[in-house]
Amino acid sequence: MPVRFLKNASELADVSMESPLPVQVANAKPVPADTLLVATLTVDTTARDLLGSTAAELPTLDNCGQYRRLVWFYFRTGADSTTYRVLARATDHNGAPLGTGWQELATDTLPGGANSWGRIEIPASSDGYYDQYRIEVQRTAGSSNYNLISKIVGVR
Amino acid sequence: MSAERITRREMLKRLIVAPVGAAALATLPVREGSAAVLQPYYEPYFVAVLWEGRTRCDSLWRSLKGDVVAILPTVQGTTPYDRLYWTGYALGSAPVNVNMRVWARAVDHNGVPLGNGWRAIGQATIQTPPQRWFRVEIPEGHWDEYRLEVRSATPRLVYSRVIASQGYWKE
Numbered sequence: 262m263p264v265r266f267l268k269n270a271s272e273l274a275d276v277s278m279e280s281p282l283p284v285q286v287a288n289a290k291p292v293p294a295d296t297l298l299v300a301t302l303t304v305d306t307t308a309r310d311l312l313g314s315t316a317a318e319l320p321t322l323d324n325c326g327q328y329r330r331l332v333w334f335y336f337r338t339g340a341d342s343t344t345y346r347v348l349a350r351a352t353d354h355n356g357a358p359l360g361t362g363w364q365e366l367a368t369d370t371l372p373g374g375a376n377s378w379g380r381i382e383i384p385a386s387s388d389g390y391y392d393q394y395r396i397e398v399q400r401t402a403g404s405s406n407y408n409l410i411s412k413i414v415g416v417r
Numbered sequence: 418m419s420a421e422r423i424t425r426r427e428m429l430k431r432l433i434v435a436p437v438g439a440a441a442l443a444t445l446p447v448r449e450g451s452a453a454v455l456q457p458y459y460e461p462y463f464v465a466v467l468w469e470g471r472t473r474c475d476s477l478w479r480s481l482k483g484d485v486v487a488i489l490p491t492v493q494g495t496t497p498y499d500r501l502y503w504t505g506y507a508l509g510s511a512p513v514n515v516n517m518r519v520w521a522r523a524v525d526h527n528g529v530p531l532g533n534g535w536r537a538i539g540q541a542t543i544q545t546p547p548q549r550w551f552r553v554e555i556p557e558g559h560w561d562e563y564r565l566e567v568r569s570a571t572p573r574l575v576y577s578r579v580i581a582s583q584g585y586w587k588e
Contacts, residue, residue: 272422293497293583294559299525332559334523336532378522378536380557410531412523414496414559416584 297322297331298413304343305406308399311413318361320393326351328415329390331383339407340375344368345398347383349391356392363395371398375407463583467492467501471576474507474515474569481565481577487535490522490562491579498581499558503565505543505551509573513545517553517567521560535564558584 266282268274276282298321300311310321325331337343348363366384373379383389383396398409468491472481480491481503495501507513520535543551555563558581567575 271425296496296526299531334531334560336523336530338532376533378532378534380536380560410525412525412531416499416559 294332294414294416295328296412297325297328297415298411300411302398302409302411303406304337304339304341304398304400304409306400308346308397310395310397311409311411317395318358319395320350321396322394322413323356324392325394325415326390326392328417329388330416331389331394332414332416333379333381333383333396334412334414335371335373335379335381336377336410337371337373337379337407338376338409339403339405340373341403341405341407342401343371343398343409344401345371345381345396347381348395348397349383349389350393352392358393364391371409465498465581467495467579467581469576469578471574472567473572474567474575475572476568476570478516478518478566478568481567481575481579487564489564491565492581493562495563495581496559496561497583499584501555501558501563501579501581503553503555503577503579505553505575505577506548507543507545507551507573507575508548509571510547511571511573512547513543513549513551513573514571515543515567515569515573515575517541517543517565519553519555520564520566521557522562524561530562536560538563 264276265273266276268280274280298311302309302311302313307315309315310319312321314321322331345368346365347367349366350358350360350363352358371379383394400406468481470481472479472483477485479485480489482489482491492501507515518540519538521538522530522532522535524530538555538557541553543553545551565579
């Protein structure tokens with residue numbers, strides 16, 4: 262005896278592969294990831310964000326409120342000591358920052374030597390959900406500028 | 418599949434005849450695995466099989482796909498996955514003693530790696546009695562490409578399956 266169920270409010274349908282029972286998936290949510298940025302920066306002694314900007318109020322990434330975490334992948338061609346800073350802030354409904362400046366989430370020496378890969382999670386622990394991020398790097402020693410190729414993935 | 422159109426009046430009559438069945442079918446509790454299979458509009462699976470097959474291990478570092486070309490990835494398109502699992506089974510009567518290492522890298526919008534080489538995720542030796550299963554978990558996720566390599570002083574066949582999971586959490 263076929264099993265029938267109410268479909269589209271006014272249609273009784275037999276259960277089949279094409280017409281499965283309505284179900285509610287509980288407690289599970291897939292977490293796709295989006296590529297937010299791919300950029301190459303020449304790292305020098307000036308603090309610049311990954312897009313090359315020195316304007317401290319400009320975000321590197323905007324509209325990131327849906328992402329629990331950002332993953333920053335990079336490949337650096339030089340080994341000179343480099344400092345990175347991760348800044349974040351929230352915006353209002355119009356996209357304007359709630360205030361000036363940033364909250365500093367992390368600052369440290371960029372790991373890795375010449376021609377090496379790296380991976381940094383933002384934030385390192387807990388969840389993000391900030392609207393804007395600014396990621397700055399600055400060479401603090403040595404004399405050779407080098408290329409930093411970055412990719413940032415947002416994880417929901 | 419068969420369906421019929423009925424009026425609201427007819428529908429109400431039928432619901433009165435079988436109210437229990439109609440009410441119960443509205444939201445049946447199901448296991449998540451069944452839900453993923455049955456729901457036609459469900460998002461892509463949060464667990465995917467990336468590769469499966471067999472590898473002839475010898476003294477060279479080989480990708481699970483068998484090649485010794487270090488620039489070639491074993492699996493690609495792994496950005497959405499926060500974790501990979503490699504489950505394997507080694508044939509042969511001798512104890513298993515297989516070296517393995519895992520590499521990863523990111524690519525740009527054109528699929529070109531950001532730089533040369535790979536990032537070393539980890540290296541280990543798989544040692545088990547003969548004909549046993551083993552499992553390797555690769556927790557560093559969201560890289561675009563991975564290369565999984567094996568080698569063994571004693572040539573042997575390894576059957577593998579690499580799956581990846583999109584993390585999900587309880588709401």
